[in-house]
Amino acid sequence: MNSPRMHNRALHDTLAAFVEEAAWQLAEEVSGGAEIPFELINAAPSSRGAAPLYCYRPQTQRFLAERAGALGRLPSYVPAVQGLIGLPDLEGYLRARGRRSPGADPQSQADAALQAFLTAMWADATEFEFSAQRFGTAFAELEEAVYDGCELALVVTPVEGLVIESEEVALGDGLRLVRGIGLQDAPPELRADEYATLAVLTLEGGGPGLEQAGRRLRRLQTALRLWDDAEPALGPTAWARTDGAPWLAIPLATGLRRPSGDCLLASEEEDPLRAFCSLIARRTPRAGELAWALRRFELGCERSTALEALTDWLLSARALLAEPDATGYERLSERMAAICAIPDEREELTTALHRAIAMERGAVAGIVRPDPAVEAIVGSLGSCLRAILRDVLCGHLDAELRRVADELLADAAPASVG
Structure with missing residues (x-):
């Protein structure tokens, strides 16, 4: 059977963090002597003539309500409440859990909904632990109630x-x-x-x-x-x-x-961008060398300086162009220059790429600083890598980049004199 579609992954993760922290807090209180109250109920069938069958049921809701203040001081409590405040129908969830709405105030509704969620999580439980299965069931019930009839x-x-x-x-x-x-x-x-x-x-x-x-x-x-x-x-x-x-x-x-x-x-440029976005959405791989290299390229884009992006971009380029059996960047510069530069400019680009590779160790040691000249050299590496990834994803360049580069280098090599 298919699982219910998850509407809100961010809320899922925020609530999971709170429930896990609450489980530690509650388990510590129980181990310290706090007792969960029980009530005596008749669990026998309601048919006439059935003998009473009494059993004890833990009053989890009461136990949790008595500790609402302590749970509210947990670091993950405020993010959990804030995540609930934006939901479209918290009153519907409270009704589904058999609770009355505290009023129209969003904060009060979110507090009440979080208490109801904890009760659903540990209904009839005598031990407080985080169970992914219990959490998934409680979260699916929450989303079903708050998103009912909503798109x-x-x-x-x-x-x-x-x-x-x-x-x-x-x-x-x-x-x-x-x-x-x-x-x-x-x-x-x-x-x-x-x-x-x-x-x-x-x-x-x-x-x-x-x-x-x-x-x-x-x-x-x-x-x-x-x-x-x-x-x-x-x-x-x-x-x-x-x-x-x-x-x-x-x-x-x-x-x-x-x-x-x-x-x-x-x-x-709007039509070209529209077509480009469509291509990237359809052709971006989920696994393999190209997917890994693309992710590494994007990580480099998120660094505070181009120098900090250097290692990300070198690793990305190595996955695509360097000798696969080598531990370093063997032949990376020559192959990248063969693809990105015309023959007359390959030597200059190869030299610049060699300098970028040589900078990495100095950057790690803190010797190389992100001055404009350094940033320009690293930026040229990023520009070449961007162009290669773009052309491969658009289908302008064969994904077998090592072979493509080696063929270009062979074509440019001077013919041997027989």
């Missing part, structure tokens, strides 16, 4: 380092780039700069949940990083909303963008 409508995140000339650039399948001034009812956090560029993902009925929406936005970021040396990047947080509900902040884990110039997207 995710909009996901918005800022795009740093990209300036669009048009007011809106449609990228297809509900994804578009817009200028901040053109987005009505934007999240308050995005209203400070009305000319900022935003990525907006509109989800139709039955569309993907937040986890899949985050995956699509990260694919957009990959495409933008490959598109331009300015390395445009999504902000670390996206905002999502369902039908008329408040905006909900969702962490994207996209990393940071180092200070750099902006990429200006002119109107005549």
